[in-house]
Amino acid sequence: MSQSVTLNVPLNRVEGDLEVRAELEDGVVTDAWCAGTLFRGLENVMLGRSPMDSLVITPRICGLCSTAHLSAAARALDQLAGVEVPPDATRVRNIALITEHLQSDLRHTFLMFAADFANPIHADLPLHEEAVRRYAPLQGDTVREVIRETKRLVEVLVLLGGQWPHSAYMVPGGVASALKAADLMSCRLIVERFQKWYERRILGCTVDRWLAVRRLSDLEAWLDEREEHRDSDLGFFIRFSRAAALDSIGRGPGSYLSFGGLDLPEGTRVRGPRRESRLVPAGYAEGVQVRAFDPTKVTEDVTCAWYHDYGAGRHPMEGETKPYATGDEGGKYSWIKAPRYDGRPAETGPLAEMIIADNPLFADLVSRQGASAFVRQLARLVRPAELLGPLTAWLHEARDGGEYYRSPENGIPDGEACGLVQATRGALGHWLRVSGGRIAHYQVVTPTAWHTSPRDAKGVRGPVETALLGVPVRDPENPVELGYVVRSYDQCLVCSVHTLRLGRPLGRAPIGVG
Amino acid sequence: MVRIIGVGNRFVAGDDLGPRVCDHLRERPLPAGVTVLDGGLAGLDLLYWMDGAERVVFVDAVAGARAEDAPVVLTGREAAGLAPARFGHEAGLPYLLRAAELDGAGRCVYVVGLAASTGEQAVAAAASLALRVAVGET
Numbered sequence: 001m002s003q004s005v006t007l008n009v010p011l012n013r014v015e016g017d018l019e020v021r022a023e024l025e026d027g028v029v030t031d032a033w034c035a036g037t038l039f040r041g042l043e044n045v046m047l048g049r050s051p052m053d054s055l056v057i058t059p060r061i062c063g064l065c066s067t068a069h070l071s072a073a074a075r076a077l078d079q080l081a082g083v084e085v086p087p088d089a090t091r092v093r094n095i096a097l098i099t100e101h102l103q104s105d106l107r108h109t110f111l112m113f114a115a116d117f118a119n120p121i122h123a124d125l126p127l128h129e130e131a132v133r134r135y136a137p138l139q140g141d142t143v144r145e146v147i148r149e150t151k152r153l154v155e156v157l158v159l160l161g162g163q164w165p166h167s168a169y170m171v172p173g174g175v176a177s178a179l180k181a182a183d184l185m186s187c188r189l190i191v192e193r194f195q196k197w198y199e200r201r202i203l204g205c206t207v208d209r210w211l212a213v214r215r216l217s218d219l220e221a222w223l224d225e226r227e228e229h230r231d232s233d234l235g236f237f238i239r240f241s242r243a244a245a246l247d248s249i250g251r252g253p254g255s256y257l258s259f260g261g262l263d264l265p266e267g268t269r270v271r272g273p274r275r276e277s278r279l280v281p282a283g284y285a286e287g288v289q290v291r292a293f294d295p296t297k298v299t300e301d302v303t304c305a306w307y308h309d310y311g312a313g314r315h316p317m318e319g320e321t322k323p324y325a326t327g328d329e330g331g332k333y334s335w336i337k338a339p340r341y342d343g344r345p346a347e348t349g350p351l352a353e354m355i356i357a358d359n360p361l362f363a364d365l366v367s368r369q370g371a372s373a374f375v376r377q378l379a380r381l382v383r384p385a386e387l388l389g390p391l392t393a394w395l396h397e398a399r400d401g402g403e404y405y406r407s408p409e410n411g412i413p414d415g416e417a418c419g420l421v422q423a424t425r426g427a428l429g430h431w432l433r434v435s436g437g438r439i440a441h442y443q444v445v446t447p448t449a450w451h452t453s454p455r456d457a458k459g460v461r462g463p464v465e466t467a468l469l470g471v472p473v474r475d476p477e478n479p480v481e482l483g484y485v486v487r488s489y490d491q492c493l494v495c496s497v498h499t500l501r502l503g504r505p506l507g508r509a510p511i512g513v514g
Numbered sequence: 515m516v517r518i519i520g521v522g523n524r525f526v527a528g529d530d531l532g533p534r535v536c537d538h539l540r541e542r543p544l545p546a547g548v549t550v551l552d553g554g555l556a557g558l559d560l561l562y563w564m565d566g567a568e569r570v571v572f573v574d575a576v577a578g579a580r581a582e583d584a585p586v587v588l589t590g591r592e593a594a595g596l597a598p599a600r601f602g603h604e605a606g607l608p609y610l611l612r613a614a615e616l617d618g619a620g621r622c623v624y625v626v627g628l629a630a631s632t633g634e635q636a637v638a639a640a641a642s643l644a645l646r647v648a649v650g651e652t
Contacts, residue, residue: 045525060525063555107558138612147558147613154562165556 068423076419081408087265088402089174204232256352261422348426576627590623
């Protein structure tokens with residue numbers, strides 16, 4: 001029997017920001033469409049302004065990823081100004097970005113993704129009762145701990161930025177804050193405490209023990225090794241995901257993209273994979289075959305997005321944001337453009353980073369079982385284990401009285417530049433052109449645009465649309481399986497128009513605990 | 515300590531009420547012990563700024579008020595109750611308020627709300643109301 005299911009996926013501050021429509025045939029998804037339902041046009045707000053305004057405006061694109069946007073904007077201005085960022089400033093930028101990753105990875109996993117483990121649809125699973133005890137929204141033991149422990153991490157950003165929220169301390173040439181020994185000590189204590197908690201509660205072992213898990217067989221051995229491993233939130237996540245068959249849904253397009261991030265500062269003892277100059281390498285992979293990243297191959301297609309058509313996909317330096325909500329209503333269905341790499345959709349984020357960095361565990365998992373909602377979320381959950389070591393090292397290397405800023409000799413000249421980073425959710429790019437001392441062009445391509453993109457001119461679906469194909473849905477009134485697949489990409493659509501609504505909330509039924 | 519926190523995005527029309535009220539308040543002399551914070555889009559991170567405050571007054575856009583230009587006051591509990599009954603994944607102000615209750619700090623929380631698209635006079639009135647709530651006059 002053919003059936004259409006529309007999901008309204010509540011993500012952050014807004015009802016109705018991402019709508020996913022799926023068609024089912026005999027309880028299996030046969031087609032899917034992702035639609036961003038809001039136009040904001042912050043890129044157009046940038047036009048005619050001073051280039052330095054990008055440091056203030058673009059972090060407001062997203063409340064969860066504001067450090068990443070600040071970082072991308074600053075990086076683009078570094079390039080334009082031709083200034084080399086001093087090593088201690090690079091450390092501060094890296095520390096801030098990693099802190100944002102740590103917070104977000106754990107909040108997303110346990111407040112958003114695992115909330116569905118407590119969904120009554122899983123009541124037939126032996127692990128369900130424990131899932132409710134751990135993950136029931138705002139009640140579960142793990143949920144309460146995650147809220148408490150991630151709250152403290154904010155203080156690192158406060159200390160680094162000297163002001164928070166809306167810090168704009170990353171500037172062309174470095175950072176505006178000059179850290180003192182007491183600030184660095186405070187940051188180290190916060191991170192040390194966080195790591196102890198992450199090891200005890202989330203991993204059930206030390207970071208080093210987890211990093212020794214290098215293939216699927218190691219993972220099985222790790223699970224069997226100790227009760228603490230099985231009962232940790234990581235161990236439980238693995239056991240529950242397998243019981244709920246999350247390792248068999250949400251494969252996606254099989255192509256992965258990383259813009260690369262976390263530059264290794266001169267003199268650091270931190271080492272990146274393959275002798276890279278960055279901890280997170282840039283690259284593009286099909287399956288686990290990694291190729292070099294070429295930034296000229298990034299394009300955006302608006303064939304199915306509500307913008308004036310401009311033919312084939314354009315590089316963001318040539319892209320436009322001209323809303324066009326009337327006309328081809330049958331073909332256009334989203335306010336999100338369709339980013340493509342070398343003409344193909346690609347997923348980005350922690351799993352892509354792991355594959356492109358040749359992480360042996362994730363290369364093994366994807367080679368043997370393919371990507372899935374489980375593997376994608378697992379990569380997010382264990383990414384902090386990869387990052388805590390470098391974070392601690394950089395906090396110890398940064399110096400009281402170090403060089404945190406080099407003034408650009410010629411200010412911000414006219415020209416073109418791009419700031420490419422790995423945000424928490426994946427590849428983030430800012431492209432700008434400055435003319436006559438003013439911003440003449442600004443385009444932002446976010447990780448969520450990569451993931452929730454609509455179809456392109458060739459009719460090729462975006463990654464989430466592709467990942468939904470073939471997913472079995474047990475109960476169309478409670479399509480929790482679709483929620484797992486969609487959320488495994490960790491959308492961060494909005495932080496935008498939002499109101500409290502007195503009276504009955506409008507909008508369609510969200511996926512959630514009944 | 516009493517903290518007034520404006521919520522919203524000052525660069526997005528319709529979501530800028532909180533920051534606009536903060537701008538108004540910064541032009542005024544504030545009673546001792548009252549601080550103002552443009553909380554922007556910080557979401558759950560605003561929990562950090564609720565620590566140590568006996569009273570927190572959020573200012574945010576509210577839809578559905580009877581008179582568009584008249585600000586309303588909700589208790590934190592009332593605002594937290596605006597989350598959908600089938601709660602699952604929301605992370606807006608109601609979620610923040612419910613998360614804040616978990617630490618058992620027993621602080622007084624209020625929300626001053628105003629329709630999103632209102633003129634400066636109404637925003638100034640919301641700022642005055644937020645101040646009165648902050649000092650316990652309302």
